[in-house]
Structures are given as structure tokens and as C-alpha cells.
Amino acid sequence: MKTTKPSALPQALGSGLAGALVLTAIHETARRLLPDAPRMDVLGMRGLRKLLGKAHAPQPAPDTLFNLTMAGDILSNGLYYSLVGRGKEAWRRGTLLGLAAGVGGVVLPGPLGLGEAPSNRTRQTQLMTVAWYLLGGLAAAGASRAWSRARKRSKQSS
Template sequence: MRLKADTKDAQMKLLPSLAAGFAGAIALTALHEAARRLRPQDAPRMDVLGERGLRKILNLADLPQPSEGELYTATMLGDILSNGLYYTVVGSGKHSLRRGLLLGVTAGVGGVVLPGPMGLGEAPSNRTPQTQAMTVAWYTVGGLVAGAVSQALRQRRK
């Protein structure tokens, strides 16, 4: 009987965490897409990094390359999935906003620092100081959205 209760308890925590994580990921992706259309000169281009990464993986696996449209769609879906799962770590506890802030800042700094060493190029997230700041800010906003949604869902359960 205890195993069933533990499983149900874990599910009760997982679903709100997933919802919060994907809310943060959708907010992040919406910000990136809006900024790249409104400020093409210095907006972060995480879509370009994602496309480069996907092309690299497909080359390593000796798989055919998708068309530009298919590549963009796959990258957007991959971004939402991976960022949604990342922000799920915010969880459903009472410090979810703080965790969201920390996870967001960490992801943003990683988005600025890691692409170069990973062989994806630096310009998409590191082109100008404004690009760097927006990269960190957008990921932070995603983390805060995840934290806020998590808090709201936690309050609703009470």
C-alpha cells in the first residue's frame, strides 16, 4: 500500500513541475523569437545554435540533412523540449522562485559561454554586450516564469 501512496505522491509533484517547466520554456522561446524579429542586429540567435548542433549530430550519425524549414521546426521543438525538462528542476517546493532564478541565470551564462567551446560558434549568443545580456536575461525570465507557475500551482493545491 505504501508504494502506491509514494507513486501517487511522486505523480502529484511531477505534473506541476512539468507544467511549470514547459511554461518557462515557452516563455523563453517566445522572448527569443520576438527579440530576433524586433532587434535582428543584436538579439540572441539560439535558434542558429540549435540548428548548428542538430546538423552536427546528424553529420556524426551519417543521417540526411533536413531542409531549412524542417531544421527550424525540429530546432524549435527540441528547444522547448530540452528547456522544458531543464526548467522542470524548479520543482514544486516552496523555494521554486529562487530555484527558477538560479537555474535561469545558470542557463543564460551557459548560453553565452559554452557554444564556442562546443564548436557551435560564438556570435549567436555572444555577438555584442547587448546580445550577452539578453541571452542571460531571457533564460532568467524562463526560470522565473517556471518558478512563478510552480508557486501558483502549489498555492492552488493547498
């Protein structure tokens, strides 16, 4: 009798969501406490306003815009961090994905027409941006590895 291997998709998506939630929690806490904290929420709101403008769609009220941006951030970062996948290489992939997202968060907003200040205003802002995206990638990797260990224990007890 052939046994089927469980799908990697739930683990990847769940781990990605964990990384995105950690990243968002860090950003939202730090922006309230630290004057040089990155303001990725501002970049997200600018980006959403720009997209809605190009689509000739109505612009939402500020509170709605913020909530839509947070939901979009969690969804998009969750999908991005889901690339961590599973297996022993998850830590390496989480590190590389986190660093790439952090560097992109510092370098890309200006050329994309979103402004540079929210993630690039001081050296501390730049370092926090890279570090927090790295933490998101590591959180996704940690969640993936924990999921793998739990699945392995579950198989052994069956």
C-alpha cells in the same frame, strides 16, 4: 485512512514547459525586432546539423530543421526548467537555473564548436541571453507557485 500525496511530476513538467514557452516566445519575438538579439535558434540548428552529421543521418530542409530545432528547444528547456520543482524554494531554484542557463548560453557555444556570434556578438547580446534564460526560470517558478496555490485552494474547498 492514509492519504497519498499528489505526484510532483506533473507540476514540475508543467512549470518547466511554461518556462520554456516564455523563453522561446521572447527569443522568437526579439530576433525579429532587435538587431543584437541572441540567435539561439541558429545555435540549435547548428547543433542539430552537427549531431545528424555524426550519425550519418540525412540533413533536413531549412524549414524542417528550424521546426525540429524549436521542438527540441522547447522539450529540452522544459525538462531543464522542470528542475524548479515545487515548494517555497522554487523562486530561488528558478533564479539559479535561469542564470546558469543564460551564462552557459554565452560561454559554451564556442567551445562546443557552434560559433560564438549568435549569443556573444555584443555586450547587449550577452546580457539579453542571460536575462531571457533568467526570465524562463522565473516563469517556471511562477507557474509552480501558482500551481501550488491552486492545489491548496482546491484542498480547502473540498
